[in-house]
Amino acid sequence: MNNTRKVILLIGSPRGVYSTSSVLGNYILKKLEEQNFKTEVLHIHSQLKSQSKREQLLDKIENVDLILLAFPLYVDTLPAPVIRTFELIAENISEKQQERTQKLIAIVNCGFPEASHNRYALATCEQFALETGMQWIGGLSLGMGGAISGKSLDKLGGMVTNVKKSLDLVSESIIKDEKISEKAIEYMAKPLLPSKWLYTFMGSISWRIQALKNKAYSKLNDTPFI
Ligand SMILES: Cc1cc2nc3c(=O)[nH]c(=O)nc-3n(C[C@H](O)[C@H](O)[C@H](O)COP(=O)(O)O)c2cc1C
Numbered sequence: 001m002n003n004t005r006k007v008i009l010l011i012g013s014p015r016g017v018y019s020t021s022s023v024l025g026n027y028i029l030k031k032l033e034e035q036n037f038k039t040e041v042l043h044i045h046s047q048l049k050s051q052s053k054r055e056q057l058l059d060k061i062e063n064v065d066l067i068l069l070a071f072p073l074y075v076d077t078l079p080a081p082v083i084r085t086f087e088l089i090a091e092n093i094s095e096k097q098q099e100r101t102q103k104l105i106a107i108v109n110c111g112f113p114e115a116s117h118n119r120y121a122l123a124t125c126e127q128f129a130l131e132t133g134m135q136w137i138g139g140l141s142l143g144m145g146g147a148i149s150g151k152s153l154d155k156l157g158g159m160v161t162n163v164k165k166s167l168d169l170v171s172e173s174i175i176k177d178e179k180i181s182e183k184a185i186e187y188m189a190k191p192l193l194p195s196k197w198l199y200t201f202m203g204s205i206s207w208r209i210q211a212l213k214n215k216a217y218s219k220l221n222d223t224p225f226i
Contacts, residue, residue, distance in 0.1 A: 012071025138180025
């Protein structure tokens with residue numbers, strides 16, 4: 001099939017390819033590539049480092065049909081570089097006064113077990129689309145994001161069955177040029193693990209291993225700002 005639609009995946013995590021954001025976004029991108037979509041991946045943090053990279057980012061965004069934005073929740077909102085990217089896009093649009101044709105999908109994942117923490121970040125993305133004239137196609141929200149952290153979904157077994165169902169539905173919607181379905185949103189918001197206790201227990205072990213590796217184990221209970 002001859003497909004001329006262009007999609008850009010913007011990854012808003014500083015962890016780059018080791019991030020949950022990258023895994024979720026790239027899963028959809030792979031499905032779209034199979035349908036001959038033209039795809040590209042940009043890491044927001046590195047794209048903001050110089051004026052020429054910022055210009056390149058804006059230029060690429062102007063020339064795509066769909067922006068797939070995947071980022072982690074930071075302090076109940078979007079990471080600062082993602083907010084900066086929104087500001088740059090908005091400034092660029094008001095300077096050029098062009099009519100927008102781009103569509104926007106956002107995928108947010110958070111460290112807490114409940115996906116509901118992401119709702120204000122998703123609402124921010126929707127508002128951004130509204131104010132910049134982009135078409136909001138919908139947003140996905142995942143909790144327990146730390147359980148993915150760069151690992152391929154194909155290697156995570158039953159834990160990510162609902163995540164894959166959601167991303168498959170979203171890919172189909174994009175191919176059919178439709179909005180994200182409620183079913184896709186529901187699947188993504190389902191907990192990855194059956195109990196919150198198990199997730200926090202595993203997270204706590206991984207936290208302690210990281211502290212040991214970084215020779216910071218004895219500092220875990222420090223409260224330097226109190
Ligand atoms: C600076 C910082 C702030 C964070 N704030 C939150 C938060 O407010 N709520 C939450 O549930 N997780 C929070 N997290 C956890 C991340 O959202 C979580 O680890 C996520 O899975 C990282 O996704 P990524 O791999 O795509 O970067 C925070 C992490 C960092 C580093």
